[in-house]
Amino acid sequence: SQQGEEDPQALSIQEGENATMNCSYKTSINNLQWYRQNSGRGLVHLILIRSNEREKHSGRLRVTLDTSKKSSSLLITASRAADTASYFCAKSSYGNNRLAFGKGNQVVVIP
Amino acid sequence: DSGVTQTPKHLITATGQRVTLRCSPRSGDLSVYWYQQSLDQGLQFLIQYYNGEERAKGNILERFSAQQFPDLHSELNLSSLELGDSALYFCASSAGTMGRETQYFGPGTRLLVL
Numbered sequence: 001s002q003q004g005e006e007d008p009q010a011l012s013i014q015e016g017e018n019a020t021m022n023c024s025y026k027t028s029i030n031n032l033q034w035y036r037q038n039s040g041r042g043l044v045h046l047i048l049i050r051s052n053e054r055e056k057h058s059g060r061l062r063v064t065l066d067t068s069k070k071s072s073s074l075l076i077t078a079s080r081a082a083d084t085a086s087y088f089c090a091k092s093s094y095g096n097n098r099l100a101f102g103k104g105n106q107v108v109v110i111p
Numbered sequence: 112d113s114g115v116t117q118t119p120k121h122l123i124t125a126t127g128q129r130v131t132l133r134c135s136p137r138s139g140d141l142s143v144y145w146y147q148q149s150l151d152q153g154l155q156f157l158i159q160y161y162n163g164e165e166r167a168k169g170n171i172l173e174r175f176s177a178q179q180f181p182d183l184h185s186e187l188n189l190s191s192l193e194l195g196d197s198a199l200y201f202c203a204s205s206a207g208t209m210g211r212e213t214q215y216f217g218p219g220t221r222l223l224v225l
Contacts, residue, residue, distance in 0.1 A: 042201070043216040088154065
């Protein structure tokens with residue numbers, strides 16, 4: 001079953017704008033990871049956030065985690081054309097390291 | 112570059128055939144994972160090996176098998192191929208196996224079954 005579920009959005013934004021995408025899950029997690037995929041290529045790891053963390057930053061990326069709502073969000077600030085990609089959240093549960101991926105969010109940044 | 116390598120990049124074969132996909136994990140990583148990405152099923156976990164032993168199994172068909180060798184590289188064998196097996200197959204690696212580590216993905220092998 002897909003435990004990491006993004007809001008099924010396809011975002012189309014102008015360069016320089018912010019992009020926010022969400023991910024919800026159903027059962028307790030150990031950590032949640034966000035990945036980027038450029039048109040059917042490999043998955044690039046962006047950020048890992050642990051269940052006891054609420055927010056993490058990496059460059060222009062900010063990830064939040066709300067375990068009470070079982071949801072996470074990824075914010076890309078000051079977007080660039082190169083940010084055009086699909087973004088996936090993936091969760092792992094305690095005791096195992098298999099990742100359960102959501103369906104992905106397609107983001108298109110228009111120059 | 113994640114440090115995870117996969118060969119071949121592309122594979123075209125016919126139904127009923129057998130193929131082998133190969134993966135080399137990042138230096139020092141003991142866990143190897145295989146995932147399948149298809150349009151209808153999305154990204155699905157197939158199987159995990161840790162230091163040569165099978166550790167977890169997901170939605171892996173009986174026609175598929177995998178192993179991890181003493182040098183830690185892994186192979187995924189797909190047999191009696193069907194059209195529906197056409198997909199992108201990813202290998203990932205991590206240092207451990209307790210769900211605390213980042214999984215780094217390889218570039219994938221794109222399999223097309225005709």
